[in-house]
Amino acid sequence: GAGVSQSPSNKVTEKGKDVELRCDPISGHTALYWYRQSLGQGLEFLIYFQGNSAPDKSGLPSDRFSAERTGGSVSTLTIQRTQQEDSAVYLCASSLGYSDTQYFGPGTRLTVL
Amino acid sequence: AQSVTQPDIHITVSEGASLELRCNYSYGATPYLFWYVQSPGQGLQLLLKYFSGDTLVQGIKGFEAEFKRSQSSFNLRKPSVHWSDAAEYFCAVGSYSSASKIIFGSGTRLSIRP
Numbered sequence: 001g002a003g004v005s006q007s008p009s010n011k012v013t014e015k016g017k018d019v020e021l022r023c024d025p026i027s028g029h030t031a032l033y034w035y036r037q038s039l040g041q042g043l044e045f046l047i048y049f050q051g052n053s054a055p056d057k058s059g060l061p062s063d064r065f066s067a068e069r070t071g072g073s074v075s076t077l078t079i080q081r082t083q084q085e086d087s088a089v090y091l092c093a094s095s096l097g098y099s100d101t102q103y104f105g106p107g108t109r110l111t112v113l
Numbered sequence: 114a115q116s117v118t119q120p121d122i123h124i125t126v127s128e129g130a131s132l133e134l135r136c137n138y139s140y141g142a143t144p145y146l147f148w149y150v151q152s153p154g155q156g157l158q159l160l161l162k163y164f165s166g167d168t169l170v171q172g173i174k175g176f177e178a179e180f181k182r183s184q185s186s187f188n189l190r191k192p193s194v195h196w197s198d199a200a201e202y203f204c205a206v207g208s209y210s211s212a213s214k215i216i217f218g219s220g221t222r223l224s225i226r227p
Contacts, residue, residue, distance in 0.1 A: 042218055043205075043217040045216070091156070101159055101162060102159075102215065104149075104156045106155065
């Protein structure tokens with residue numbers, strides 16, 4: 001069984017450009033999470049999906065960040081007008097359901113020049 | 114406020130020595146507790162978790178952790194470390210009432226001395 005996959009693995013972009021990060025959760029997992037890990041820091045919760053809805057968006061750092069999930073599966077995290085402080089590793093995780101163990105993908109390393 | 118503290122930023126132990134990584138939490142509800150490991154260039158892997166029941170939890174790779182409610186701690190232990198254990202270790206806490214948001218500690222980097 002495949003684990004959580006994320007693409008791209010690395011993304012270098014220029015300040016001001018928009019980027020899209022993709023997450024494919026484990027098949028059958030209804031819950032999906034996005035986190036951000038800055039250099040030398042722990043994980044910062046961004047957003048959580050249950051199915052296609054996002055009951056908890058409290059971690060999104062600004063209105064430049066948005067996320068959607070379609071078909072209860074793939075999720076896309078979009079960062080508009082990227083800033084240098086957005087540079088980080090963006091991690092996606094999925095779990096079977098509410099309160100179940102989260103399984104993490106390998107992450108997307110975003111570098112904003 | 115809910116929080117997780119890993120007081121040791123970096124620990125170095127000799128190969129074959131015992132290991133204890135500290136984790137303290139502050140959480141209003143009954144906590145779920147996790148330890149994750151992140152090896153260089155790899156994703157986070159779950160080592161073990163505590164939801165309820167026996168407070169001594171066995172995990173993968175020979176790790177164990179003990180939940181001590183009175184001390185608000187969930188320290189990770191291993192009797193004898195191997196060079197391959199060098200990695201970053203993260204403690205995390207959640208609860209059934211707020212399982213959508215698991216709070217992670219800032220991590221402890223473990224180095225192994227040959």
